[in-house]
Amino acid sequence: MEEGRRIGAHSAATPPAENRRQCREAIGIPARGEEVIPDPGMAGGFTGGDARGNGIDTWTRRAAKHLAENLAALRSRELYRNPDRYRRAVTDLNRLLAIAARPSGVRVSLADYEDRRLSPVRSADLLLAADGPETNPFYLWFRERLPEILAETAVSHVGFSLNYLSQALTTFAMIGFLRREWPQLRVVLGGGLVTSWMRRPDWKKPFAGFVDDLIAGPGEVPLLALLGTEHGGGPDRPDLSGFPLTDYLSPGTILPYSASSGCWWRRCSFCPERAEGNPYRPLPTAQVTADLRALVAETRPALIHLLDNALSPVLLDTLAADPPEAPWYGFARITPSLADPGFCLKLRDSGCVMLKLGLESGDPSVLAALNKGIDLPTAAAALKNLRAAGIATYVYLLFGTPAETVAAARRTLAFTAEHAEEVGFLNLAIFNLPAWGPDGECLDTGEFYDGDLSLYRPFSHPRGWNRGKVRHFLEREFKKDPAVAAILRRDPPFFTSNHAPFFAMP
Known part of the structure; x- marks a missing residue:
């Protein structure tokens, strides 16, 4: 991308805002800024119940009751000695995730993410996801979490590592949210999936004007260059100190x-x-x-x-x-x-x-x-x-x-x-x-x-x-x-x- 190119400028490959609005309406996605409000009959994010959980199906009610217990069990070695108990815990967690995402029209599981309206292999759909982050089932979370992260320190660049198709639509929803709230930030996109896209012989830079920099392959040296620093040439040891290592769903790091x-x-x-x-x-x-x-x-x-x-x-x-x-x-x-x-x-x-x-x-x-x-x-x-x-x-x-x-x-x-x-x-x-x-x-x-x-x-x-x-x-x-x-x-x-x-x- 040309140095100094205005953030928000669109290339010929990027649908103008009016075209994107018409596309959103045609496939039934709320307009930009029109927040998706959960159904009033949802209890804790689960469709069909009142505030006490009445009306929720038995499976979902049981899964919600044991949510904290199942999360704790997945972080303990004992659960992995009981395959039947493990299977019940993960299927219950998956049930809650699927039901909570249902109002967004998205099928979410512990292993996948499928939007019936938008495809992660269509660049125009990824830009639509960015144009309406409110429609993403994880919006209420990243709307709170991203500002918290940015408040911790002054930053000029925000990077996303995109490795799997199941991550693509939510990644672009988060980028769209950042673009709207902090347009001065430079967005950098890399990762295994981005590398594969960029290595296509017919790669046409469909995100030019929206994503500032894309990196193919190992990103350490290019990232340092973007920030005006040269790589010293020595070995790079991973630093995991910034990760919440105890929060992952595993019995230890x-x-x-x-x-x-x-x-x-x-x-x-x-x-x-x-x-x-x-x-x-x-x-x-x-x-x-x-x-x-x-x-x-x-x-x-x-x-x-x-x-x-x-x-x-x-x-x-x-x-x-x-x-x-x-x-x-x-x-x-x-x-x-x-x-x-x-x-x-x-x-x-x-x-x-x-x-x-x-x-x-x-x-x-x-x-x-x-x-x-x-x-x-x-x-x-x-x-x-x-x-x-x-x-x-x-x-x-x-x-x-x-x-x-x-x-x-x-x-x-x-x-x-x-x-x-x-x-x-x-x-x-x-x-x-x-x-x-x-x-x-x-x-x-x-x-x-x-x-x-x-x-x-x-x-x-x-x-x-x-x-x-x-x-x-x-x-x-x-x-x-x-x-x-x-x-x-x-x-x-x-x-x-x-x-x-x-x-x-x-």
Whole structure:
């Protein structure tokens, strides 16, 4: 964006205010400044009750009664020793969240956010969300909280880290609120989702004139530059002192740490890291061990979450040799080292409680076509040895890839059922074709999904194994297998792999 460009000026890609007002009216969103008032019959934010809660359905009334108890339980280790009690607590919390958001016309859960009128992959809709922050179900909270934060110290820039689609509409609602109340502030937007948007070959800067600066990729150096400061070139250790570490829904602090950006393998077909041109940048292992040692001493975490796309073999060796002195988990590729029983024991002794493994398929031809670098005998040995060492596995399977057929999917089912005793948890996903990249050039693709910010595009499966058939197979066949069903029942609702390690810890 040009230096000194007036805040509030709109590019040709940004709908003028009158057009945005007409758009809002057309899809039933209140006009700007028209605050959404909860129904008078709501008790504590729950539709259909009086001030005493009469008229609220039994489930919601029970959930409201136990709200404080369930929040406290999610922050205690005891709850994770009782899966049934855990399931009831999180489903009750989710019920309250969903009911409270209902007057806004938004479906909110502990894991997702879906607006029936606005899409997070349409830039015009994001600007509509910014134009009417009052319609956001979290408005009453951020209307109070953002002024409190700004009152703590004088600031010139406000930054938002936007990583997931479920965060996008609320992020823009908050930006719109700030724009209205503090137009002098410069707004900076970055994060994983923003990086993916900006790496699109057809990126047209749809937020020019509304967001002052956008940052793709790691933001430390660009942020310092925006503030007129040069990066010293030394290591950057995360500082978590400004975070309310005791407020998160977990039994103790979960320490997030990235030992690298990008992926050390970078050979998989349809890989977004490769399509976006993200380089692999690992931190020196000496810095990783020093950082973890210092951060563990500062935060006393219940768990370390290593955020790397895939923990490299060098990093796993380092962790095994120089443990971080706290339980840890992360995503790892299935490599020959995990087929070594002795190495798995060393990982366990270093504090590893769970590894997330991207197996993707139980069919050799599919694995070869995807260039995963995985062979099934090694995968079987890794699952067996990790289980024997006391390390849980969270296995990711991907269905509907261009190389897969229903017969190949059934071989994945057979492999999973055969090794069900060694699989701790399962994540089942249906393949999405990345919008860009050379791997999709040989496929019969359609127009982009509805939205100028979509990261995927539809395609016609070369073997007729389209999404509807894949979904039918998963629901009617894969999930019905008794061995698979037993694994799926263990998955923590909503929090999935984020809470799974606590169920694997003694």
